[in-house]
Amino acid sequence: xxxxxxxxxxxxxxxVVPGMQDSYEEFYLNAPCGLLTMAPNGTVTHINDxxxxxxxxERRDVVGASFTRxxxxxxxMFFETRFQPIxxxxxxxxxxxxxxxxxxxxSLPVLLNAVVVADGNGQPRVIRTxxxxxxxxxxxxxEMLAARRSAEASEVRVRALQDxxxxxxxxxxxxxxxxxxxxxxxxxxxxxxxxxxxLGDDGELSVVAGVxxxxxxxxxxxxxxxxxxxxxxxxxxxGVDGVDASxxxxxxxxxxxxxxxxTVTPLVDRDVPIGVLLCFxxxxxxxxxxxxxxxxxxxxxxAQTLTRMRLRAQLEQLALYDRLTGLxxxxxxxxxxxxxxxxxxxxxxxxxxxxxxxxxxDHLGHTTGDAVxxxxxxxxxxxxxxxxxxxxxxxxxxVVICAETTSVNAMVVAQRIAAEIRLPMDGIDPAFPITASxxxxxYTPASSDVSAAELFRLADGAMYASKRAGGNxxxxxxx
Amino acid sequence: MGSLPAERxxxxxxxxxxVSGNPAGRPMVFAHGFGCSQxxxxxxxxxxxxxxxxxxxxxxxxxxxxxxxxxxxxxxSIDGYASDVLEILAExxxxxxxxxxxxxxxxxxxxxxxxxxSRFGALVLVGPSPRYINExxxxxxxxxxxxxxxxxxxxxxxxxxxxxxxxxIMGNPDRPELGDELTTSFCRIDPMIxxxxxxxxxxxxxxxxxxxxxxxxxxxQCTDDLIAxxxxxxxxxxxxxGSTLVRLEATGHVPNLSSPDEVAREIRSFLx
Numbered sequence: 246x247x248x249x250x251x252x253x254x255x256x257x258x259x260x261v262v263p264g265m266q267d268s269y270e271e272f273y274l275n276a277p278c279g280l281l282t283m284a285p286n287g288t289v290t291h292i293n294d295x296x297x298x299x300x301x302x303e304r305r306d307v308v309g310a311s312f313t314r315x316x317x318x319x320x321x322m323f324f325e326t327r328f329q330p331i332x333x334x335x336x337x338x339x340x341x342x343x344x345x346x347x348x349x350x351x352s353l354p355v356l357l358n359a360v361v362v363a364d365g366n367g368q369p370r371v372i373r374t375x376x377x378x379x380x381x382x383x384x385x386x387x388e389m390l391a392a393r394r395s396a397e398a399s400e401v402r403v404r405a406l407q408d409x410x411x412x413x414x415x416x417x418x419x420x421x422x423x424x425x426x427x428x429x430x431x432x433x434x435x436x437x438x439x440x441x442x443x444l445g446d447d448g449e450l451s452v453v454a455g456v457x458x459x460x461x462x463x464x465x466x467x468x469x470x471x472x473x474x475x476x477x478x479x480x481x482x483x484g485v486d487g488v489d490a491s492x493x494x495x496x497x498x499x500x501x502x503x504x505x506x507x508t509v510t511p512l513v514d515r516d517v518p519i520g521v522l523l524c525f526x527x528x529x530x531x532x533x534x535x536x537x538x539x540x541x542x543x544x545x546x547x548a549q550t551l552t553r554m555r556l557r558a559q560l561e562q563l564a565l566y567d568r569l570t571g572l573x574x575x576x577x578x579x580x581x582x583x584x585x586x587x588x589x590x591x592x593x594x595x596x597x598x599x600x601x602x603x604x605x606x607d608h609l610g611h612t613t614g615d616a617v618x619x620x621x622x623x624x625x626x627x628x629x630x631x632x633x634x635x636x637x638x639x640x641x642x643x644v645v646i647c648a649e650t651t652s653v654n655a656m657v658v659a660q661r662i663a664a665e666i667r668l669p670m671d672g673i674d675p676a677f678p679i680t681a682s683x684x685x686x687x688y689t690p691a692s693s694d695v696s697a698a699e700l701f702r703l704a705d706g707a708m709y710a711s712k713r714a715g716g717n718x719x720x721x722x723x724x
Numbered sequence: 725m726g727s728l729p730a731e732r733x734x735x736x737x738x739x740x741x742x743v744s745g746n747p748a749g750r751p752m753v754f755a756h757g758f759g760c761s762q763x764x765x766x767x768x769x770x771x772x773x774x775x776x777x778x779x780x781x782x783x784x785x786x787x788x789x790x791x792x793x794x795x796x797x798x799x800x801s802i803d804g805y806a807s808d809v810l811e812i813l814a815e816x817x818x819x820x821x822x823x824x825x826x827x828x829x830x831x832x833x834x835x836x837x838x839x840x841x842s843r844f845g846a847l848v849l850v851g852p853s854p855r856y857i858n859e860x861x862x863x864x865x866x867x868x869x870x871x872x873x874x875x876x877x878x879x880x881x882x883x884x885x886x887x888x889x890x891x892x893i894m895g896n897p898d899r900p901e902l903g904d905e906l907t908t909s910f911c912r913i914d915p916m917i918x919x920x921x922x923x924x925x926x927x928x929x930x931x932x933x934x935x936x937x938x939x940x941x942x943x944x945q946c947t948d949d950l951i952a953x954x955x956x957x958x959x960x961x962x963x964x965x966g967s968t969l970v971r972l973e974a975t976g977h978v979p980n981l982s983s984p985d986e987v988a989r990e991i992r993s994f995l996x
Contacts, residue, residue, distance in 0.1 A: 286976065286982065287975065287976060311975075313950055317873060318866065318870040318873060318874075319870055319871075319872075319873025319874040319875075319876065319877045320873075320874075321950045322866075322870070322871075322874040322877075322950065323874060323877045323878060323881070325949075325950055325951045325976060325978065326757065326758050326759040326827065326951060326977065327758075327759035327760075327878070327881070329976060329977070329978050329981070329982075330759055330760040330978050331759075331760070333978065333981040333982070334760075334763055334764070334766070334981070341881060342877070342880045342881050343877065344877070383880070387876070387880070390876070390880055394879075431796075431797045432796060432797070434797075435796040435800040435920070436797050436800075437797050437798065437800060437803070439797075500932075503801075503803045503835075503839075526801075527800050527802075527803050527804065528800065528801040528802070528924065528927065528928045528929070529927065529928075529929065530800075
């Protein structure tokens, strides 16, 4: 057996203890680690016996061949993409974890140090490596890696749900909630795009938040398989590689938008579908059970929050709008009046009470009475400006807040109201005519400093003046 | 090669774009592959400085890029990286660009040019592979299990205790020409980003994009390239109409470092 010429020759060493000599050659060949030298292009030039023993290979099969042939495929890829560039640029690398491919087909985990030896011109001459068996260490490392990955996966899940719960809880409206769901879906699933699609009261789907990259190519109805949403199916996934004829249009749109897959996760409120979460992926992904179960969990959390939000909004609506006439309630009137006063611009409050309403109720019944109230509400709405607020104060009393108006204009509105109310009503016996006693209170910021309650009292007083004068007329306070 | 940072707009800062060479020359953009940074071009790019305007950049997560710009959704596909390339070309208002991409960046260039070819004059693909995994008739060179083993290997090196490979920041007494400033950004990659970039690189399938390329294309195929074996280079050549395939004498997957002169020579001869 010859050691090739680059390896050190046996050199007598005077300094060693007599009887303890170890030649350089002996030491090289049987060093307690694998030693290997290769040319800059990766061709093996020298290998020691230790490394041959570790791999079970013959010197003649290794020397002259590429170093990469001693590596497993995974390590070859790593060697080429990361190891080589760094070694070239840096001249040295240490403690790289790779695996050798042994003669018997097994693989041997090793740690490798390598150094580039340059010639006089700074050009690489040879690459020297030292290789250590790290089976025990890497088994442990692999276990750690597996544990780390699984810990990370569950951490992702917990964090996603926690973050989402905070973000959803902080949302003040449906749109904000949808935005929070989109952003949480994008980061949790590394989705290229995500969108929240909600079913409106009109049964139409619309994108409330996020981006639907297929928007130009497909209508939402074509994209979202409503049937599957209605059947409350779990996550549906459609990829460009699919073959199902029913998804051909979606697959074509995905390809055109450079997306690989879209997942559709229903948003469900106690068995009622309210929309879907769309997630788009730019490449083929492993969308396993854990993945879709996390999508469902996020969707469920968002849907529950959305439902709570809608219930709260309904309750607020009930408190703010009169159920019979749809007009503002006293609560909303008070809020709006406070806002109008705060704006510091001139405004007017029109207060009216129906004349003859008690007679209708007593003689024609409460159903007819309710019909009269609804007609009055419609007429009031038709004579005021869009920015004015019409409300039902209680019983047969109504209020109109005319923001940013002058006393003259308020008077005109009040007269128009009185004229409109006194018109005959379809289906109501003309023997029971309905008219209105109207009172107006005008507020001018420069001249007065009144509270909302005071303004109501003044308008109410003016209304009573009309009532006392026989009704069916307008009185003004503070003109 | 002195690098003259262009005006540091968001895009240019994000991708650590450096502009050097002949300001009046035709623009040549170099894009690095997986596992390294723009440093991988340090022996090729200077060879074009005299007559080309040389543009180098780092993908987000690598080298001196702005890691805070990393978005796991955007960069989960080649397409996200291609968007950055298009933005860089637009930001510098480059025309008739010679785009030189190594490894995964060759496919990033293919996707960018097939989305909008208007600023591209030529594509040079160094060791391209549109799909690493064998599939039916297609020979990518790897089985899915190989790729899984590679990803394990990467994670072991990036995330395990032997994470020396990840930051790879150390002095180099043998190469004093590498100043400290360069050494610190030497192929630096964020481990978590590298882990995702590896998945994007080795699990993507961009075969369908090849047919859409209308830009004159040079495919540089190395000898004994394990990552992008010869049949893959031939596949790329066959599927990009009118492309030129040149087989390099250089071995391995990183000819820009192992045989920079040969790479530069072939690029020149293609552009001549």
